[in-house]
Amino acid sequence: MLRRLLRYKPLGFMFLLFTVLGLPAAMSQTGTIKGKVQSKEGILLPSVTISLTDNKTKVLSNEQGIYEINNVKRGTYKITARFVGMNAQTRSIVVNEGQVSVLDFILTDVDNLLSGVEISSSYKRFGKKESEQVAKLPLKNLENPQVYNIVPKEILQEQVIVTYNDVLKNVTGVSQGLVNGSNSFYMRGFENGSFLRNGIQDNKDNSIEVANIEHIEVLKGPSATLYGNSLTSYGGLINRVTKKPFDVFKGEVAYTVGGYGLNRVTADLNTPLDKKNGLLLRTNLAYHYEGSYMDAGFTKRLFIAPSLLYKVNDRLSVLVDAEIYQQKANDFHRLFPQNSFTKPSTESLGLNWKRYYHGNDLTESKPSRSLLAEVNYKLSESWKSQTVFSQTWHTSKGYRIWNVMDGDSVNRNIRYANSTYNTIEVQQNFTGDFEIAGHRNRLVIGLDYFTKRSNQNSKFALPFDRVRLTGEDPGYFRITRTSVDALFDQVSPSRNKDTQSTYSAYFSDVFNITRDFMVMASLRIDNFRSGGSYDPDADATTGKFNQTNLSPKLGLVYQVLPEKISLFGNYMNGFANNGPVLQPNGENTVFKPSNANQWELGFKINLLDGKLNSTFSYYDIKVKDIVRSNTDGFSVQDGGQASKGFEGELIAHFAKGLDVIAGYSHNKAYTINTNADIDGLRQWTGPGETANLWVNYAFQDKTLKGLSMGIGGNYNSKTYISQSRSSGEFYIPSYTVLNAVAGYDAKRFRLSVKLDNLTNKVYWGSYVNQMMPSRFSANLAIKI
Structure with a gap:
């Protein structure tokens, strides 16, 4: 371990330097300005630009409308709050050493449509990037x-x-x-x-x-x-x-109805319990049911998500957030292609794609409960503490089916499971924003504990039966819950219990060499411990192992035009733990983790006061030390995978009411030194090219105010499910799917209608199943 740490001496030195020097800097004699921004109706406003006129410092209000400016030298300042569609407001404030100066803003709507004043704030909302x-x-x-x-x-x-x-x-x-x-x-x-x-x-x-x-x-x-x-x-x-509580009573109840049996009811209710003492509650509810465009299949779920926030004082807040979920549905539809690849694509198969290959009574229930508790404490003007606890319990009980094509028939495989899973994570972060010799540092130091336990109980029928792919087959309806249960009564279950835990520590520091040139240096040390898999029938545990890995991250940013155009580059790391492998000769080989390293270059722009947001980048990812099987059947660790490409995103407000979101990506992914039959060929890794577009127009005329229309869609290029030099290829053809929405937004209600798959395009998902045809839906929301 010591040798591995020494390999990252510069990062370790930076970590010690920033930790030692940062604490005294946190006590520097400066003040803080903070406050909240809301509308005249009392609605808290996020993403409002707060600018300190004298030194051009700018911050954005958070999701609760709160803003905070730290490390402000003593003096009198003018502060301006700007939010598109509302009148800007400028006020004065006096800052004293070691004190917090509070200044709240109440913004009003623009009354007159003056030249250069926007009445639609969509570009500010769609272009939001701060988090x-x-x-x-x-x-x-x-x-x-x-x-x-x-x-x-x-x-x-x-x-x-x-x-x-x-x-x-x-x-x-x-x-x-x-x-x-x-x-x-x-x-x-x-x-x-x-x-x-x-x-x-x-x-x-x-x-x-x-x-x-x-x-x-x-x-x-x-x-x-x-x-x-x-x-x-x-x-x-x-x-x-997720949505958080705020200190104004507000709510919305909505109902959506649509094709294929879609019925959906949602409610978002924000109800302050004790506004004066900072006790706030927000609850989201949802009931969702929809059928299928195929000859069977449905999904039904109930969702309750309360969120309780207690603002103890200006320094301490406690958030308790939960999600309670009940879902009953048929399993995802899977139809794997022919093994022989005699027909290369979904279009050439000539199948009835509306066949589901099993019935509505073979369902899977997936209840879950998630709890999150977060404590935020302001240690000083420069340092904050965040402690987070999260637990998720979920279970899977029921039938999962996957269909494998074989010649002119399909093998229907079934798994019945009654399994439970419990995951816990505890995280502690200390975040500092301070100066060292006039250079700004933003530093996070964190500790993380993650553990996951599972108790799996399964039965398999591989296959349950075999039916014809085309034409009529009386056996098609043979697969029912009664017939499947009768088979599973004769099958012994497969049972095992798995445990794994990870202990981690990390830091990340952004150091301003100059105001516009920044360096990010980050490092994580990760200790993974697998408790192995316990088989209660054999009373034996196998697969225990322990691995430690270092994960570095470096980044450079130069703002060519401050707060408008920046150039960036990064080196980023990911890794995967590899368990021990029993070799054909009876030996147990222990492997090190596989690591993925990315190099990326690009630029970001934010022009015209947020009307134009874009990011363009080129990346190169290489995964090394992948475990593979050689020609003798032994596992060796010399395989790899490459993935490179470029991406571009555009969020633009071209004119009053006209907003566009667009993106394009190109990716080339292939394996290296894993199997001579497939190396260099794209496998099941998604499409090589994608594009997305959404165009929305909100009418500006007073007589049509509140009316908007939107249209857009997605393009996916040819997607390989599998290809090899000896067996050929099977792929999903490229496709473009369009959607359209029209809506009317009034003070007390909102009405929207939508048409998914506007042209009724026939296309397929990556598990070789036809995607949804055209569907019309309507949504009515009542604002409280």
Whole structure:
């Protein structure tokens, strides 16, 4: 371990230097300005630009409308609050050494449509990029050397999004894996799930509800340095940020109805319990039911998400946030291609794609409970402490089916499971914002404990039966719960209990060499311990192992035009633990972790007061030390994988009421030294090219005020399920799918209508299943 630490002496030296010198700097004789921003109706306003006129310092108010400016020297200042569509307000304040000066703003709507004054704030909402969770530091997008996308709740509302899969269609370079409300995506050539909520674990198997989402954060590239490897992939990570309570009574109740039996009711109720003493409650509810466009299949779920915030005083706050979830549904539809690859694509198979291959009585129940407790404490004007505890319990009980094509028939495979999973994460962060010899430092030091336990109980029928792919077959309806249970009564269960724990420490520092030139240096040390898999039938535990890994991260940012254009580069790391392998000769080989390293260059722009936001980058990811089997059947650790490409995102406000979100990505992914038959060929890693577009227009005429229309869609290029030099290829053809929405937003209600798959395009998902045809839906929301 000592030798590995010595390899990163510069990072270790920086860590000690910033820790030792930063604490005295935290006690420097400066003051703080803080306050909240709200409308005249009492609605707290996020993303309001607060500027300190004399030294041009700018910050944004957070989701609760709170802003804070630290390290302000003694004196009298003018502060301006600006928010598009509202009158700017400038006020004066006196700052004293070691004191907090409070200044609140109440902004009013623009009364007259003067030249250059916008009446639509959509570009400010859609272009929102600021989040302290992305880097665990107070960094603006142009100061962050990592590429990330944010999807705010305003887009979910405008596009009448009812499933989590549709949220990610707005993110450049992300494509769908499983469907039917699954949690499976592809990003930069790697499969990815969404296992983070508010920056910490929420590891569950059921569908993710969108009712309580404030925004989605998608971080691109290996991100294990700050978030570990258990919840991320080499392609990046997805973090859900949930709605938080605020101090004004407000609510909304909505109903959505649509084709294929869609019926959905949601409620968002913010009810301050004791406003004077800072006790606030917000509750989100959702009931969702929909059938299927196939000959069977349904999804039904109930969701309750209370969030309780207690603001003890100006320094201390406690948040308790929960999600209670009940889901009953048929399993995701899977139809794997022919083994022989005699027909190369989904279109050439000539199948009836509306066949589900099993019935509504073969269901899977997935209840879950998630609890998050967060304590934030302001230690000083420069240092903050955050302690977070998160526990997620979920179970999976029922039937999972996957269908494998074989010639002119399909083998229907079934698994019955009654398994439980329990995941806990505890995290402690200390965040500082201070100066050393006139150079700004933003530093986070963190400790992290993660543990996951599972108790799995399964039965398998491989296959249950075999039916014809085309034409009539009386056996098609043979697969029922009664017939499956009769078979499983004769099958012995497979049972095992697994445990794993990770102990980590990390730091990340952003050091301003000059005001516009910044360096990020980060390092994580991660100790993974597997308790192995316990088989109660054999009373034996196998697979115990222990691994330690270092994960560094470096970044450079230079703002060519301050707060407008920045150039960036990064080196980022991700890793995967490898367990011991029993070799054919009876020996047990212990392998080291596999590591993924990314180099990336690009630029970010934020021009015209936020009307134009863009990020363009080129990345190169290489995974080394992958464990593979050689020609003798032995496992060796010399395989690899490469993934390289470029991405571009554009969020623009071209004219009053006209907003555009667009993105394009190109990715080339392939294996290296794993198997001569497939090396260099793209495999099941998502499409090589993707594009997304959304155009919205809000009418500006007074007689049509509140009316808006939007249209957009997604393009996915040819997607390989598999290809090899000896067997050929099987792929999903490229496709473009369009969606359209029209809405009317009034003071007390909002009415929207939507048509998904506008042209009724026939296309397929990555598990070889036809995606949803055209569906019309309508949404009515009543504002309280």
